[in-house]
Amino acid sequence: MIGWAMLRSMSADNAVTVDLVVIGAGPGGEALASGAAGAGLEVVVVDRHLVGGECPYYGCIPSKMMIRAADALAEAGRVSTLAGDAVVTPSWAPVARRLDEEATSGWDDTIAVKRLEDAGVTVHHGVGRLDGPGRVRVALADGGEARYVVRRGVVLNPGTRPAELPIDGLSGTPYWTNRDAVRATALPASLVVVGGGPIGCELAQVFARFGVRVTVVEAGPRILGPDEPEAAEILTDVFVGEGIRVLTGADIRSVAHADGAFTVSLGDGERLTADKLLVAAGRTPNLDHLGLETVGLDPAARTLEVDERMRAGEKLWAIGDVTGKGAFTHVSMYQSAIALRDVTGEDGPPARYHAVPHTTFTDPEVGGVGMTESQARDAGLTVRTGSTPIEQSSRGFVHGPGARGLIKVVEDADRGVLVGATAMGPAGGEILGFLAVAVHAQVPTDTLRSMIFAYPTFHRAIETALADLS
Ligand SMILES: Cc1cc2nc3c(=O)[nH]c(=O)nc-3n(C[C@H](O)[C@H](O)[C@H](O)COP(=O)(O)OP(=O)(O)OC[C@H]3O[C@@H](n4cnc5c(N)ncnc54)[C@H](O)[C@@H]3O)c2cc1C
Ligand SMILES: NC(=O)c1ccc[n+]([C@@H]2O[C@H](COP(=O)([O-])OP(=O)(O)OC[C@H]3O[C@@H](n4cnc5c(N)ncnc54)[C@H](O)[C@@H]3O)[C@@H](O)[C@H]2O)c1
Numbered sequence: 001m002i003g004w005a006m007l008r009s010m011s012a013d014n015a016v017t018v019d020l021v022v023i024g025a026g027p028g029g030e031a032l033a034s035g036a037a038g039a040g041l042e043v044v045v046v047d048r049h050l051v052g053g054e055c056p057y058y059g060c061i062p063s064k065m066m067i068r069a070a071d072a073l074a075e076a077g078r079v080s081t082l083a084g085d086a087v088v089t090p091s092w093a094p095v096a097r098r099l100d101e102e103a104t105s106g107w108d109d110t111i112a113v114k115r116l117e118d119a120g121v122t123v124h125h126g127v128g129r130l131d132g133p134g135r136v137r138v139a140l141a142d143g144g145e146a147r148y149v150v151r152r153g154v155v156l157n158p159g160t161r162p163a164e165l166p167i168d169g170l171s172g173t174p175y176w177t178n179r180d181a182v183r184a185t186a187l188p189a190s191l192v193v194v195g196g197g198p199i200g201c202e203l204a205q206v207f208a209r210f211g212v213r214v215t216v217v218e219a220g221p222r223i224l225g226p227d228e229p230e231a232a233e234i235l236t237d238v239f240v241g242e243g244i245r246v247l248t249g250a251d252i253r254s255v256a257h258a259d260g261a262f263t264v265s266l267g268d269g270e271r272l273t274a275d276k277l278l279v280a281a282g283r284t285p286n287l288d289h290l291g292l293e294t295v296g297l298d299p300a301a302r303t304l305e306v307d308e309r310m311r312a313g314e315k316l317w318a319i320g321d322v323t324g325k326g327a328f329t330h331v332s333m334y335q336s337a338i339a340l341r342d343v344t345g346e347d348g349p350p351a352r353y354h355a356v357p358h359t360t361f362t363d364p365e366v367g368g369v370g371m372t373e374s375q376a377r378d379a380g381l382t383v384r385t386g387s388t389p390i391e392q393s394s395r396g397f398v399h400g401p402g403a404r405g406l407i408k409v410v411e412d413a414d415r416g417v418l419v420g421a422t423a424m425g426p427a428g429g430e431i432l433g434f435l436a437v438a439v440h441a442q443v444p445t446d447t448l449r450s451m452i453f454a455y456p457t458f459h460r461a462i463e464t465a466l467a468d469l470s
Contacts, residue, residue, distance in 0.1 A: 013147065014147060015135065015147035015148055015149045016146070016147065016148050016149070017148070017149045017150070017151065018042040018043065018044050018122075018148055018149075018150060018151070019036070019041035019042045019043060019150065019151045019152045020033075020036050020041050020042070020043045020044070020150060020151075020152050020153060020154070020155065020343060021043075021044045021045075021046065021128070021136045021148050021150055021154045021155070022043065022044070022045045022046070022154075022155045022157060023046050023128035023129070023130075023136065023154060023155070023156050023157065023158060023290070024046070024047060024048075024053070024128070024156060024157040024158035024159055024286070024320070025045050025046075025047040025051040025052065025053060025112075025116075025123075025157065026052075026053030026054065026055065026157045026158075026159045026319075026320045026321075026332055027052065027053055027055050027056075027320075027329045027332045027333055027336070028157050028319040028320050028332035028333055028335055028336030028339075029045065029047075029053070029155060029157030029319065029320070029332075029336070030045070030051060030052055030053070030112065030116065031333060031336045031337075031340075032155055032157070032319070032336040032337075032339055032340045032343075033045045033116060033119075033121045033155075034115070034116055034119040034121060035336075035337075035340045035344075036340060036343055036344065037116075037119045037120040037121045038119060038120075039340075039344045041152065041343070041344070042122075043120070043121045043122070044121070044122045044123075044124065044136075044148060045116055045121050045122070045123045045124070046123075046124045046125075046126055046127070046128035046136070046138050047109075047123075047124075047125060047126075048125070048126060048127045048128075048141075049125075050107065050108075050109040050112070051109040051112040051113050051116065051123060052109055052112045053157075053159050053320075053332075054159055054160070055329045055332075056103070056104065056112075057103075057104050057107055057109075057182075058178055058179045058182050059178065059329075060329055061103050061104075062099045062103045062104060062182040063178070063182060063199075063202055063203065063206075063361075064361055065095070065098050065099055065102070065103050066095055066099070066182070066203070066206045067202060067205075067206055067361050067362075067363075069094070069095045069098075069206075069210075070205060070206040070209035070210065070363075071209075071363050073088055073090055073209045073210070074209055074363055074402070075402070076088040078400075078401040078402055081400065081401045082400060082401065090209070090210045090211055092184070092185070092186065092187050092210055095210075096184065096185045099182055099183075107183070124138050124140055124141075124146060125140070125141040126138045126139050126140040126141050126146070127139045127289070128290075129289060129290050129291035129294075130154065130290060130291035130292060130294050130295050130316075131147070131291055131294055132294045132295065133294075133295050133313070133314050133315060133316070134149060134150045134153065134154070134314070134315045135147070135148065135149055135150070135294075136148045136150070136154055137291070150315060152315065152343055153315035153316055153317060153343065154315060154316050154317070155316075155317045155318070155319065155339060155343070156290065156304065156312065156316070156317070156318040156319070156322065157318070157319050157320045157322075157332070157336075158285070158286035158287065158290060158320075158322060159285075159286055159320055159321050159322065160283035160284060160285050160286060160321045160322070160327065161283065161284050161286060162177035162178060162179065162279065162280070162283060162284070163279075163281055163282040163283055163284045164279075164284070165194070165252075165279060165281055167252050167253075167254065167255055168253065168254040168255070169254045169255045169256050169257075170254075170255040170279070173255060173256075173257035173262065173277070174257065175255070175257075175262070175276075175277040175278070175279050176276055176277065176278040176279070177278070177279055177280070178199050178203070178278075178280060180278075181203055181278055187207065187210055187211070187212050188212060188274070188275035188276040189212065189213060189275050190212065190213040190214075190215075190273070190274040190275050190276070191204075191207050191212050191213070191214050191215075191274055191275065191276045191277070191278060192214075192215050192217060192262060192264050192272050192274040192276075192277050192278070193214060193215065193216045193217065193278045193280060194217050194252065194264075194277065194278065194279045194280065194281050195216075195217075195218065195219075195279065195280040195281035195282065196216050196217075196218030196220070196222075196223030196224065196225075196246070196248070197223075197224065197225070197280060197281070197282065198224070198358075198360045199280035200216055200218070200223070200278070200280035200281075201216070201223055201224060201235065201239075201360060201362050202360060202361055202362055203278060203280065204216050204239070204244055205239065205242065205244065205362050205363065208239075208242055208243060208244045209242070213243070213274075214243075214244045214245070215244070215245040215246075215247065215272055215274065216239070216244060216245070216246045216247065217247050217250045217252060217264065217266070217272070218246070218247065218248045218249075218250060219249070219250055219251065219252075219281075220248065220249070221248055221249055222236070222248055223235060223236060223239075223246060223248065224360060224366060226372070227360070227366055227368050227372065227422065228368070228372050228373065228408055228422045230387065230406055230408060230422075231366050231368075231405075231406065231408075231422055231424045234364070234404050234405060234406065234424060235362060235364070235366060235424075236248075237404070238362075238363075238364065238404055247266070250266055250267070251266060251267030251268075252264055252265070252266060252267075253265045253266065253267055255277065257277075260275065261273055261274065261275060262274050262275070262276065262277040264277065283321065283327065285301075285302060285303065285321065285322045286322070287299055287300075287301060287302075287304065287322055288300070292304075295313050295314070295316060296313070297312070297313065302324065303322060303323060303324030304318040304322050304323055304324075306318050306319075306323050306335075306351075308338075308350035308351045308352075309338060309339070309341075309342040309350060309351070310323070310335050310338050310339035310342065310351065311342065317339045317342065317343065319332060319335035319336050319339050320332040320335065320336075323335065325351075325353050325356070326353070326356045326358065328356070328358055330357070331356060334351070335351060338350070338351050354370060354419070354439070354440070355369055355370050355436055355439040355440035356369065356370070357369040357432055357436045359428065359429030359432060361429065363402065363426070364390070364402070364403075364404050364405040364424050364425045364426055364428055365424065365425070365426070365427065365428035365429045366422070366424045366428060367422065367423040367424065367428040367429045367431065367432030367435075368420070368421070368422045368423075368432070369420060369421050369432060369435055369436045369439050369440075370410070370418070370419050370420035370421065370439040371410060371419045371420035372410065372420055372422075373385050373408070373410050373420070375420065376410050376412065376419050376420060381412045381413075381414070381419065382412065382413040382414045383410060383411065383412070383413065384410075384411045384413045384469050385408060385409065385410050385411070385468075385469070386408070386409050386411070386465040386466055386467065386468030386469035386470075387406055387407060387408040387409070387465050387468060388406065388407055388461050388464040388465045388468060389405070389406050390403055390404065390405035390406055390407065390424065390425035390426075390458060390461055391403045391404060391405070392461075392464075393456070393458065393460060393461040393464065394455065394456035394460070395456040395457055395458045395460065395461070396425070396458070396461070398456060399426060402426055403425065403426060404424075404425065405423075405424035405425025405426070405428055406422065406424050406425070407421070407422065407423055407424075407425075407431070407435075407461045407462050407464070407465040408421065408422040408465060409421045409435070409462070409465045409466060409469065411445055411469055415442075416444050416445050416446060417438075417439075417442040417443065417444060417445060418435065418438045418439050418442075418443075418445060418448070419439060420439060421435035421438070421439060423435055423462075425458055425461075426458065427458060431458050431459045431461075431462070434459050434462060435462065445466065445469065448462075448466055449463075449466050449467070451463075
């Protein structure tokens with residue numbers, strides 16, 4: 001609804017003048033809009049689906065709730081080794097209920113919209129597009145149109161959607177993406193997961209732990225390709241131990257769906273059959289249909305180039321997955337704070353990406369920060385690495401079943417600082433915090449070595465990995 005204040009600032013073409021329009025309310029866009037309104041700006045947010053974006057409805061939160069449930073099953077299964085007998089009968093019903101009622105309020109963004117409106121933001125459900133520098137058109141969900149002219153600028157936070165693969169026969173089949181997987185109310189007996197990235201790995205293990213027969217089909221030479229190969233090797237081993245079939249270097253030639261079953265034909269002649277097919281093979285940025293060409297940008301680009309203040313052009317900022325700096329909620333939020341400062345004219349540190357952390361929440365968790373060994377070598381650094389298996393640490397020994405993992409540190413030997421690290425294990429993502437500080441603040445390796453590490457913690461294995469550097 002357009003209020004009286006806005007009516008006063010309408011131009012001849014019925015465009016309303018406001019301070020800021022945010023197109024796409026992912027985690028960063030939502031936070032930025034509310035921060036800008038809090039700073040006294042007149043702010044409009046446009047989202048074509050759910051305010052909050054992928055993370056709360058189809059990504060991080062629902063998938064981590066599923067993982068929490070699957071991990072509970074796995075821990076219960078370890079009782080027989082550690083503490084007697086536990087009889088556990090998996091049921092998807094409580095998971096589906098939590099996802100619906102607790103995580104997503106039935107995939108409804110009323111609460112998020114109200115939160116923004118209470119902060120003074122005008123929220124539209126509709127499709128936003130640039131209409132020249134400093135101008136936005138909104139195709140409203142009710143069929144109407146709104147036009148805006150901005151005083152400060154436009155923030156783009158349109159995120160990504162699941163990539164559609166050009167595999168023969170796939171299009172038109174009822175395959176799942178992450179958006180269907182988190183809405184499942186009943187589980188299939190068997191599942192083929194296409195893609196062994198974070199989404200594929202996390203969801204494959206969840207469904208396998210609930211008794212689904214899972215095959216992961218990865219085109220690359222290993223799962224979790226961008227992580228350290230040692231971590232991928234351990235995770236593959238864990239998956240195989242849990243009954244998940246992992247096919248790497250796979251070439252999917254065609255997909256067919258008939259009589260309620262999928263057939264996936266591989267280049268080596270093997271045909272996989274399953275009740276469901278989950279495609280988790282990367283993302284497509286929502287940069288098409290955004291009117292980028294009206295401001296001199298390429299709508300076919302994979303990412304939007306931004307400077308250290310998140311500026312993508314005149315009166316234009318971009319944040320989140322589309323900037324190509326790491327498709328993670330914490331990157332979206334980090335960039336959001338920087339862009340907000342720039343919009344409101346506040347000083348603060350510019351964006352830096354030398355210590356971007358990430359955690360894949362498989363069991364064991366795979367945490368990584370900064371560069372991998374091969375990235376550091378490719379960057380021309382003088383590289384030294386140190387590593388140690390988690391299960392050989394005192395805590396790993398005590399932990400017993402489930403204590404697979406490693407700590408690996410990557411040092412720029414010329415500067416004597418860590419430029420990257422991996423923390424894989426139970427709570428690997430938590431242990432990563434220590435290493436993220438080291439890489440972020442460029443703490444000298446000698447200083448890290450001189451610390452006292454509490455015994456017997458998992459993070460004490462970092463001391464062993466550091467000792468392995470020399
Ligand atoms: C299954 C899964 C699990 C994940 N788990 C994690 C995790 O554990 N940790 C983590 O850090 N990250 C995780 N991610 C990634 C995380 O969800 C994203 O990085 C995060 O959502 C940030 O994305 P974003 O800010 O770019 O925007 P998004 O969250 O993608 O939101 C973009 C919004 O823009 C809207 N939009 C797009 N185009 C337009 C338009 N033209 N007009 C109006 N609105 C538009 C969309 O409707 C959407 O609401 C996961 C992702 C998935 C899919
Ligand atoms: N815990 C987390 O932080 C978390 C969890 C899930 C997703 N995410 C974010 O979401 C992004 C998207 O995740 P994703 O797993 O979809 O993408 P991804 O790009 O990270 O991984 C996709 C995988 O699919 C494979 N692939 C591509 N085409 C294929 C084909 N035709 N056949 C078989 N395999 C194929 C790729 O080689 C790759 O390993 C991630 O990069 C990550 O940034 C983060």
